[in-house]
Amino acid sequence: MTKLRNVAVVGFAQAPIVAADEHHTGPEMLYPVVQAALESAGLERSDVDYQCAGSSDYVDGRAFSFSQVLEVMGAWPPVQDSHVEMDAIWAAHLVWVKMQAGESEVAIVCGFGKTSEGSPSHVLNLQLEPFYAAAIGLDPTSTAALQASAYMARSGADDRALAEIASKNRAAGAKNPDGQLREAATPEELMATPWAVKPLREGYLAPIGETATCMVLAVEGRAEKICDRPAWIHGVDHRIELQALGSRDLSRSESTTLAARNAFEMAGLASASAADVVELGSTNPAEELILRDALGLPASARAQGGPAINPSGSAQCANPLMNTGLLRLAEGFRQLSGRAGERGVPGAKRAVVHASAGHGLQQNIVWVLGTERRWS
Amino acid sequence: MKRPVAVVGVGQTHHTSKRADVNVAEMVREAVDRALLDAGLEHDDIDAIVLGKAPDPLEGIMQPEQYLAGALGAHLKPIIRVHTAGSVGCTTALTAATHVASGLYGRILTIAFEKQSEGNAMWALSPNYAFTQPMVAGAGGFFAPYCRAYIARSGAPGHIGAVVAANARENAGRNEYAHLRDPMTVEEALNSMMLWEPIRFLETCPSSDGAIALVMANEDHARRGPRKPAWLKAGATFTEPMYVPGRDQVSPLAGRTCAKWVYDKAGIRDPWNEIQVAEIYVPFSWYEPMWLENLGFAPLNEGWKVVDRGDQKMGRHLPINPSGGVLNTNPIGASGMLRFGEAALQVMGRAGEHQVGGVKTALGHAYGGGAQYFSIGILAAEL
Numbered sequence: 120m121t122k123l124r125n126v127a128v129v130g131f132a133q134a135p136i137v138a139a140d141e142h143h144t145g146p147e148m149l150y151p152v153v154q155a156a157l158e159s160a161g162l163e164r165s166d167v168d169y170q171c172a173g174s175s176d177y178v179d180g181r182a183f184s185f186s187q188v189l190e191v192m193g194a195w196p197p198v199q200d201s202h203v204e205m206d207a208i209w210a211a212h213l214v215w216v217k218m219q220a221g222e223s224e225v226a227i228v229c230g231f232g233k234t235s236e237g238s239p240s241h242v243l244n245l246q247l248e249p250f251y252a253a254a255i256g257l258d259p260t261s262t263a264a265l266q267a268s269a270y271m272a273r274s275g276a277d278d279r280a281l282a283e284i285a286s287k288n289r290a291a292g293a294k295n296p297d298g299q300l301r302e303a304a305t306p307e308e309l310m311a312t313p314w315a316v317k318p319l320r321e322g323y324l325a326p327i328g329e330t331a332t333c334m335v336l337a338v339e340g341r342a343e344k345i346c347d348r349p350a351w352i353h354g355v356d357h358r359i360e361l362q363a364l365g366s367r368d369l370s371r372s373e374s375t376t377l378a379a380r381n382a383f384e385m386a387g388l389a390s391a392s393a394a395d396v397v398e399l400g401s402t403n404p405a406e407e408l409i410l411r412d413a414l415g416l417p418a419s420a421r422a423q424g425g426p427a428i429n430p431s432g433s434a435q436c437a438n439p440l441m442n443t444g445l446l447r448l449a450e451g452f453r454q455l456s457g458r459a460g461e462r463g464v465p466g467a468k469r470a471v472v473h474a475s476a477g478h479g480l481q482q483n484i485v486w487v488l489g490t491e492r493r494w495s
Numbered sequence: 496m497k498r499p500v501a502v503v504g505v506g507q508t509h510h511t512s513k514r515a516d517v518n519v520a521e522m523v524r525e526a527v528d529r530a531l532l533d534a535g536l537e538h539d540d541i542d543a544i545v546l547g548k549a550p551d552p553l554e555g556i557m558q559p560e561q562y563l564a565g566a567l568g569a570h571l572k573p574i575i576r577v578h579t580a581g582s583v584g585c586t587t588a589l590t591a592a593t594h595v596a597s598g599l600y601g602r603i604l605t606i607a608f609e610k611q612s613e614g615n616a617m618w619a620l621s622p623n624y625a626f627t628q629p630m631v632a633g634a635g636g637f638f639a640p641y642c643r644a645y646i647a648r649s650g651a652p653g654h655i656g657a658v659v660a661a662n663a664r665e666n667a668g669r670n671e672y673a674h675l676r677d678p679m680t681v682e683e684a685l686n687s688m689m690l691w692e693p694i695r696f697l698e699t700c701p702s703s704d705g706a707i708a709l710v711m712a713n714e715d716h717a718r719r720g721p722r723k724p725a726w727l728k729a730g731a732t733f734t735e736p737m738y739v740p741g742r743d744q745v746s747p748l749a750g751r752t753c754a755k756w757v758y759d760k761a762g763i764r765d766p767w768n769e770i771q772v773a774e775i776y777v778p779f780s781w782y783e784p785m786w787l788e789n790l791g792f793a794p795l796n797e798g799w800k801v802v803d804r805g806d807q808k809m810g811r812h813l814p815i816n817p818s819g820g821v822l823n824t825n826p827i828g829a830s831g832m833l834r835f836g837e838a839a840l841q842v843m844g845r846a847g848e849h850q851v852g853g854v855k856t857a858l859g860h861a862y863g864g865g866a867q868y869f870s871i872g873i874l875a876a877e878l
Contacts, residue, residue, distance in 0.1 A: 175557065177551050182620060183550060183580055185578065186580060186865075189735070195735055195736055197749035198734060199732060200734035200868075201579060201590065202577070203575055204577070205576055209575055212575070213590070216593060216594055219597035219598060220496075220596035222497070243557070245556060246557045247562065249556055250518070358571050359560075359569050359570070359573070359574050361565045366565070377571055476558075478561075481561055481564070482561065482574075
């Protein structure tokens, strides 16, 4: 593997994740978050040489939504800037690529999405192919249910297996002060909740929320001065699949497997099982089981040993669109830098982080973070 | 660039008001096929894909790169989606270049498109923000006051806009891919309906359907390709907020900063004499003299004199938009990449009927938002 430039996550801040913040616009939610992230890193805005945001016009219900956060991200005097119409974790990836190209040394990545401005299930329907898929009214819960059925048929996993995964995440989420859904629930309680779309129960689904996030990344030489315990990026890759639900094996996540293989090779990590922490972007337990399968992790919530999976409660306990992925990377940073509080995994040295986009886990990104520099 | 980056393939669709014969995926695929054919490559040769377009509400498909994954040949590849308002096409090409310069990817396919006939751009470009006066006038209504401010402070005579429009149309007549190609005189432009003073009907861009794709490659791949590459000497994007007290909306600081940055990186001290052709983003006629100043081609308040002298015409000192530019072809999200791609074709010597003679260095430029987002690439015939 070619020697790459060591880049680290060195700071992060977020707004509380809520169903609806009735008192603030998206930019108003983001402003204190940018200030807090810079303050946590001991930086002035002028120390930052590049900024990149991730957001969606459709989520915010207006064209050019991203242009409204330039003021709060601090774009005066003019700054080098970009924006991806994707979850902000892909903005973090672009920053990492930019740093590999020698075009940035210290950058901020922002995510925001004012989901309460619209109806996310209707909005996300518009991601689908417009003539045959979107037109029949498929929403993310329907496509997730089709995927869950495909996985259960292939693997033999039953309702209880899903309930146990969901319950495990709810217990973890209850200990995460930055989460949205913070009530533990037993598998039995969750199995008593009504079907959302069979075979997914309402108790298995992530609450859609809204927040704002800001992450600081820096290259070697700067990162150590900014952060006492940087989380170094050891490897990363992302892949997409065809969208049409009939064009791929929905019971598997081939793009996750491929992205993980490439990221692990870059990181010199034998497998996900060799990490101390795994944080997944799954928004329901069937997705988590498919991702565990793709990453070679145990298919049961009761499996002993191996890495701590989803110490944050995962996206199943908070799904603030456009931020959900970046929050997974933030969890990796918090776990490795001693910033995870009560839910911190003792002695964690390496973390695998995953995030997803699109219907039925269409697009996936896998990162490996470590407490030590990857390349010397 | 940390590692050399080149454009090695260019493909675009014919641009028109309504491509009723194709859907979004089919239209995008046309440009992709042409770019790969141009570069002598197959989908398997591509390491990653960078897609750009303007707001999703223009077609009514959210994050269309997900639906387009098949049409783009993206299955099991990395793909990212850039959106930086009107500048997005140029910024997307520069994002692809960054991927190559990182050393992580050898060959990138980059695409930008808009299918304006699928929606209503006037509606989509009239956002209603909290605590902000609604615009309800589309981009033309937004930019007209900036053009008036330019005329007021520069003393430019009223015919300049029409001269820009007529020259752009003459150039478009030589570009087989351009949307509007019918001959048009200065008088016709001057006599056309006033839409948003001082912008008349024939001084404004059309709504177009169209796409452009480029293949960008590292030095090794570029030198082994079938064609002469266009080397990217420098590229940058700079952005400024809308509401800053004292902000100069006529000649924004972000544009001037971006131009200075790329000239410094490309070793250009005197852009007027060291660049032989420029493709600049002119959706409304008056933006040509305004950007000539902002880009450092003319002193402050004297951009209109370049136009009045005719130095921007084909065969003169610095041909501007030999492709016919945004004034005659505007698939919004693609318009910036068309500027970048046309600049590449000029340094490759493959611009056909609208080729400028002796081009060693060319500039591709785009802007967007409320004249906030600036994106510039400098392309050269030699590394």
